[in-house]
Structure formats: C-alpha cells, structure tokens
Amino acid sequence: MHPLDEAIALKPGAPDEFTGATHPAYANMxxxxxxxxxxxxxxxxxxxxxxLGEPVALTVNFAAPVAEGEIRFLARVARTNRSTxxxxxxxxxxxxxxxxxxxxxxxxxxxxxxxxxxxxxxxxDPASLPRMPALGPIRWPQSYDMRFIEGAFPEAFDGQExxxxxxxxxxxxxxxxxxxxxxxxAMCDSFFPRIYVRRRRRTPxxxxxxxxxxxxxxxxxxQVGTRHVLGVAKALNFRHGYFDQTGEIWSPEGQxxxxxxxxxxxxx
Amino acid sequence: MHPLDEAIALKPGAPDEFTGATHPAYANMxxxxxxxxxxxxxxxxxxxxxxLGEPVALTVNFAAPVAEGEIRFLARVARTNRSTxxxxxxxxxxxxxxxxxxxxxxxxxxxxxxxxxxxxxxxxDPASLPRMPALGPIRWPQSYDMRFIEGAFPEAFDGQExxxxxxxxxxxxxxxxxxxxxxxxAMCDSFFPRIYVRRRRRTPxxxxxxxxxxxxxxxxxxQVGTRHVLGVAKALNFRHGYFDQTGEIWSPEGQxxxxxxxxxxxxx
Numbered sequence: 001m002h003p004l005d006e007a008i009a010l011k012p013g014a015p016d017e018f019t020g021a022t023h024p025a026y027a028n029m030x031x032x033x034x035x036x037x038x039x040x041x042x043x044x045x046x047x048x049x050x051x052l053g054e055p056v057a058l059t060v061n062f063a064a065p066v067a068e069g070e071i072r073f074l075a076r077v078a079r080t081n082r083s084t085x086x087x088x089x090x091x092x093x094x095x096x097x098x099x100x101x102x103x104x105x106x107x108x109x110x111x112x113x114x115x116x117x118x119x120x121x122x123x124x125d126p127a128s129l130p131r132m133p134a135l136g137p138i139r140w141p142q143s144y145d146m147r148f149i150e151g152a153f154p155e156a157f158d159g160q161e162x163x164x165x166x167x168x169x170x171x172x173x174x175x176x177x178x179x180x181x182x183x184x185x186a187m188c189d190s191f192f193p194r195i196y197v198r199r200r201r202r203t204p205x206x207x208x209x210x211x212x213x214x215x216x217x218x219x220x221x222x223q224v225g226t227r228h229v230l231g232v233a234k235a236l237n238f239r240h241g242y243f244d245q246t247g248e249i250w251s252p253e254g255q256x257x258x259x260x261x262x263x264x265x266x267x268x
Numbered sequence: 269m270h271p272l273d274e275a276i277a278l279k280p281g282a283p284d285e286f287t288g289a290t291h292p293a294y295a296n297m298x299x300x301x302x303x304x305x306x307x308x309x310x311x312x313x314x315x316x317x318x319x320l321g322e323p324v325a326l327t328v329n330f331a332a333p334v335a336e337g338e339i340r341f342l343a344r345v346a347r348t349n350r351s352t353x354x355x356x357x358x359x360x361x362x363x364x365x366x367x368x369x370x371x372x373x374x375x376x377x378x379x380x381x382x383x384x385x386x387x388x389x390x391x392x393d394p395a396s397l398p399r400m401p402a403l404g405p406i407r408w409p410q411s412y413d414m415r416f417i418e419g420a421f422p423e424a425f426d427g428q429e430x431x432x433x434x435x436x437x438x439x440x441x442x443x444x445x446x447x448x449x450x451x452x453x454a455m456c457d458s459f460f461p462r463i464y465v466r467r468r469r470r471t472p473x474x475x476x477x478x479x480x481x482x483x484x485x486x487x488x489x490x491q492v493g494t495r496h497v498l499g500v501a502k503a504l505n506f507r508h509g510y511f512d513q514t515g516e517i518w519s520p521e522g523q524x525x526x527x528x529x530x531x532x533x534x535x536x
Contacts, residue, residue, distance in 0.1 A: 056510055057477035057531045059327040061370050063347040063354040078358070078365045079331040084476060084533070086331040088356060088368055090346070097346045100356055102329050102368055104476045104531070108508040111536050116432055116466070117504040164384055198384070208352060208372045209325035211479040213512050213531045215505045236385040236516070237483045237524040240376040242324055244481050244527055246514075248504070256505040259512055261529050263325045263372070263481045265352070268379050 002177045003143060004186065007036045008043040010073060018044045018073040022066065026140045026186075031066040033140035034207050035189030037091065039182040041101040044075035045087045046181070052085040053107040054218055055181050059211045060101045067093055083107045108217050119230060119254040123149055126170035126228040144190055145174040147228070153192050154200045165198035166234045167191060176226035179257075181214065184221065187231070187249060188212045188260035194235035194245045195266050203267045208242075210262040216255065224251050241265060270445045271411060272454065275304045276311040278341060286312045286341040290334065294408045294454075299334040301408035302475050303457030305359065307450045309369040312343035313355045314449070320353040321375040322486055323449050327479045328369045335361055351375045376485050387498060387522040391417055394438035394496040412458055413442040415496070421460050422468045433466035434502045435459060444494035447525075449482065452489065455499070455517060456480045456528035462503035462513045463534050471535045476510075478530040484523065492519050509533060 003025035010018035020043075026036040038060045045051060071091050078086040084106045091099040129147035141153075151167030171190060173183055193205045233247040247260045271293035278286035288311075294304040306328045313319060339359050346354040352374045359367040397415035409421075419435030439458060441451055461473045501515040515528045 057329070059329075059370060059477070059479060061325070061327075061346075061354050061372055063352075064349065078329075078368050081332065084331075086329050086365070086368060088358075090356075097354070100346050100354060100370055102327060102370055102477075104329055106476070106510070106533075108510070111507075111509045111534065112467070113507040114466070115505050116462075116502065194384075198382070199380070208374070209327070209370075209479075209481070211327060211477075211529060213477070213510075213529070215507055215510070215512070217508060234384065236527050237383055239379075239381040239483055239524075240485060241379045242374070242376070242481075242483070244483070246527075256507075259504050259514075259529070261479060261481070261527070265374075266379065 002175065004173055004177055004183060008039050008182050010040065010043055010047055012047065016074055016076050018047065018075065019070060020073060021070050022068045024139065025143045028140055029138055031068065034062055034210065035186035037066055037099055038189055038210060039186040040071065040073065041089045041091060041099060042103060042185045043182055044073040044089050045103050045105065048075050050077050051105060052080055053105045055103055055214050056106045057104040057213050058101065058185060059209065060099060061209050062099050062207050064096065064098045066098050115256060117248065117256060119250040120168060120232065129170065143174055144171055146171045151197050154196055157200050157202050159201050162198050162200065165194035167197060168232050170228035171231045172226065172228045178226055179221045179224035179229065180218065181221065184214065184249060184258050185212060188247060188258055191231060191233040191245060191247050193264055194233065195238060195243055198235065205264055205266045207262050207264050210260065212258055212260040214258050216257040220255060221257065227252050229257060270443065272441060272445055272451060276307050276450050278308065278311055278315055280315065284342055284344050286315065286343065287338060288341060289338050290336045292407065293411050296408055297406055299336065302330055302478065303454035305334055305367055306457055306478060307454040308339065308341065309357045309359060309367060310371060310453045311450055312341040312357050313371050313373065316343050318345050319373060320348055321373045323371055323482050324374045325372040325481050326369065326453060327477065328367060329477050330367050330475050332364065332366045334366050383524060385516065385524060387518040388436060388500065397438065411442055412439055414439045419465050422464055425468050425470050427469050430466050430468065433462035435465060436500050438496035439499050440494065440496045446494055447489045447492035447497065448486065449489065452482065452517060452526050453480060456515060456526055459499060459501040459513060459515050461532060462501065463506060463511055466503065473532055473534045475530050475532050478528065480526055480528040482526050484525040488523060489525065495520050497525060
C-alpha cells in the first residue's frame with residue numbers, strides 16, 4: 001500500500017465521524033505535513049456515504065499544531081443541491097479543533113471549455129533534472145520526487161534576499177502513485193514557503209489557510225497516471241507577519257489540474 | 269447611514285447568533301449580490317464578543333440562492349490561539365443553510381514586509397475615466413463607482429470570443445464610504461464574471477466558493493479613505509461547468525490590500 005493511501009485511510013465511526021492518524025512518511029519538523037492533513041479532511045467527505053460528485057473547491061484552515069497520533073474527523077453535509085454539495089469538516093485531537101475545512105463537491109458536465117493561463121513551455125524533461133536531495137531529517141519532502149527548474153529550496157540560508165520567490169518544478173508522489181484528488185490536494189501544499197525562497201533566511205512559519213480549486217475531474221487526473229506534473233508557485237505580498245502563496249499544478253500535456261492559494265504566518 | 273452599513277447591520281440574538289437581511293441597494297438579478305453576503309458573514313465574526321484581532325483570510329461558500337428578506341447568522345469560534353482565531357460561520361434561511369464561511373482573524377505585528385506583485389502603472393486617473401453606466405435593472409453595480417481601464421462589462425453580448433478575460437478598473441463604494449474590511453470583502457466579489465468578458469455570451473453563472481486574503485490591516489485601509497482603489501481580475505481556466513477568477517485590490521499608493529480567488533459555476 002502506498003504511504004499516501006495509508007495516510008488517508010480513515011475508519012468510519014459514528015455517523016459523520018472518521019478516525020485517522022498521522023503517518024511517519026509525511027512527518028514535518030513538528031507534526032505532520034499540512035498537505036496530508038488537507039488530503040485527510042477531503043477524504044472524510046470523499047468516503048462519506050452521502051457524497052455527491054467530485055471535489056471542485058477545498059479550503060483548509062490550520063487552527064493548531066497537529067500532534068502525532070490519532071485524529072478524529074467530523075464531516076457534515078451543509079447542503080446538497082441537484083449538482084453541488086457543500087461540506088463543513090473538522091479535525092479534532094483531544095477534544096480540541098486542530099483544523100477546519102469546507103469543501104464543494106459537484107457533478108461536472110461537458111461544456112465549452114478553454115484555458116486562459118498557459119503552462120510554461122520549453123522546459124527540460126524531468127528525467128534530465130536531478131531529484132532534490134533530502135532536507136535533513138524532515139521526512140515529508142522525501143515522499144515527493146521534486147525536480148526544480150527554478151526557485152529550489154535554498155542550498156544555504158545566507159540571508160541574500162532574492163528579487164522574487166517564484167518556483168517551477170516537476171513533482172510526483174514518491175514512490176509513484178496514480179494521480180487522484182487526494183494526491184493533488186496534498187501536492188498543492190508541497191511548495192516550500194515562499195519566504196524561504198525570497199529571503200534565504202530562517203523564520204518560523206505556518207500556513208493558516210489553504211484553498212485549492214480542482215480544475216480537473218477524475219478522468220483527466222487518471223490520464224496523468226504516475227508521471228510528474230508541473231508545479232509553479234509565487235507570492236504576491238509579505239506584510240506584518242503574513243504572506244500569500246499561489247500555485248498551479250499542470251499535467252504534462254499542459255492542462256491546469258489545480259490552482260491553489262494559501263496564507264502563511266511568519267514570525268519576523 | 270451608508271447602504272453598506274445598513275446591509276451589514278446585524279442584530280445579536282442568542283449566543284453566536286445574529287440576524288440580518290438583504291438590502292435593496294445590493295440586489296442582484298436573483299437574490300442579493302454575493303459580496304454583501306460575504307461581508308455579512310464576516311461581520312458576524314467581527315461583531316462577536318469573543319473576537320480577537322482583524323481578519324486575514326475569509327472563505328465563503330455559496331450553498332443556495334439567498335432569498336430576499338431575513339438571514340440568520342451563526343458565528344462559532346473553532347479555536348482561539350495567542351495571536352490567531354478560527355471561525356466557522358453559517359447563514360441560514362428557513363432552517364436551511366444558504367452559505368457557509370470560515371475566517372481566520374489575527375493580531376498583526378510589524379515585521380519585515382515586501383511587495384512582490386506590482387500594481388499596474390501608468391494608468392489614467394479615475395477622474396479622467398467615465399463611470400460605468402447602470403446595468404439595466406440590476407441594482408448592486410450602481411452601489412459601486414466603477415471606471416474601467418480594460419475588460420469592462422461587455423457593451424453587447426455579441427458572442428465574439430475574446431483572447432482573455434482580464435479587467436482593470438478603479439472602483440469605490442457609491443456613495444463614497446471609508447474603506448474597511450466589510451467594504452473590501454464585498455468589493456472582492458464585485459468583478460463581473462470572467463466568462464462574460466471572455467465569451468460575450470450570456471450563460472447562467474453562480475459563484476460557489478470565494479476566498480479573500482486581507483493583506484492590509486485597518487490602519488492601512490483607513491489611509492485609503494473614500495478614494496478609488498484599483499481592481500484587477502483574470503481567469504486561469506474554464507472547464508466542464510466551472511471557471512476560476514483571481515482578483516487583486518490595490519491602494520492608490522500601490523499597496524496590495526487584498527487578493528481574492530473564486531470558483532464559479534457556469535451552465536454552458
């Protein structure tokens with residue numbers, strides 16, 4: 001079983017309740033990688049017997065550090081319409097909320113479709129780029145195969161402020177795993193904090209809010225299979241302890257799979 | 269009293285409960301302008317006796333059409349930390365949920381700060397541009413003073429597909445009103461649907477999810493006063509009944525006040 005599938009394995013309990021746990025393959029410096037928590041919150045709605053359709057929007061608010069161990073998920077249908085469904089999901093540890101989420105699921109239909117943003121072109125193949133080496137003892141980045149074209153995790157925190165914080169990389173689950181909504185939801189949190197790229201200076205950070213829009217349905221995701229996808233990320237603004245981070249995930253064929261936006265706390 | 273202040277006037281009831289109503293100055297084709305609903309949801313947390321700090325992130329999911337008349341708001345603190353606070357907010361009509369929201373509030377501090385995105389420059393002054401005329405019987409756009417530089421509401425729905433859906437405009441509340449979080453939250457939903465700009469073709473649309481990150485604190489917002497701010501908007505992708513819409517709101521001095529992202533349903 002793939003570590004991500006182990007990480008999102010939730011056990012149903014009372015109605016609307018599921019139990020999961022943190023997974024060592026997705027451990028962060030303190031507690032779990034937020035992407036896995038996001039995927040677990042989404043999975044609680046995905047596994048719910050009342051689910052309609054597939055996710056189109058997910059917002060996760062990280063309310064407190066998640067401790068290693070068991071997490072209790074509460075997934076409640078706020079409203080079901082003919083083709084859309086609204087969810088409120090909570091993650092609890094020791095009777096306290098550690099994360100909240102809302103999700104919109106929908107039945108998608110064929111319509112006029114068009115891209116407007118365009119995937120960067122003329123990029124080297126993933127196979128021609130080196131895989132990012134391990135980040136010391138931090139485990140979760142090793143659960144991804146990341147091959148940076150621009151804006152890698154700084155080799156040294158030398159305090160040399162950069163002109164921008166843009167990154168561009170090929171990324172996939174490691175070991176390989178067919179792309180699906182859980183993988184995509186987690187991957188949308190896999191961009192390193194923009195402030196590290198911009199400032200090359202260590203500062204405590206923590207994502208407070210993460211929104212992902214899923215532009216792809218499950219059949220488009222299935223076409224990606226286990227190949228690398230292209231991730232691009234940037235920030236718009238850093239001010240008074242918070243910065244934003246915007247990312248896009250593109251299929252190898254240039255289809256936008258997800259766009260994602262997060263607001264991140266930083267200490268100084 | 270300004271119409272927006274009337275629209276966001278909520279009456280406290282039982283603990284965590286507030287009652288408000290739709291306002292004729294913000295009527296949309298059917299039901300109210302979503303920006304006002306977003307501002308009301310935010311206001312329920314803002315007015316709550318347990319509130320800590322100021323909003324940094326707001327996500328509103330529009331679950332069903334809001335009917336004209338009374339709306340009951342439920343604002344619940346999910347978690348309060350030393351410098352952040354997490355909210356789950358619901359809007360009810362006739363015992364059904366019509367919208368859900370989550371919000372993150374925070375005490376902001378002075379830190380290293382830097383812009384990364386840059387406001388478009390060399391733009392004409394608002395006073396040198398014509399105000400957008402009324403959109404037939406639809407009331408809410410008349411509660412804004414909008415002066416388009418690019419990507420105006422199409423003069424004709426002639427079906428001429430455009431190369432892109434970008435808009436750039438000066439906008440303020442009409443009548444003038446000092447900028448604050450309520451005004452900014454509502455204004456972030458005031459960009460017309462990107463699909464109208466792109467396709468110049470009518471199709472039923474409806475925002476399902478709207479996320480706004482507030483990059484400004486109340487003192488920076490106060491500096492804006494009643495002047496126009498610059499709005500820019502674009503879409504990344506239109507596919508299978510949903511498109512995204514990204515916007516930025518800039519102060520006249522070029523400070524990013526908010527970035528906003530929504531996912532919008534379209535029929536065909």
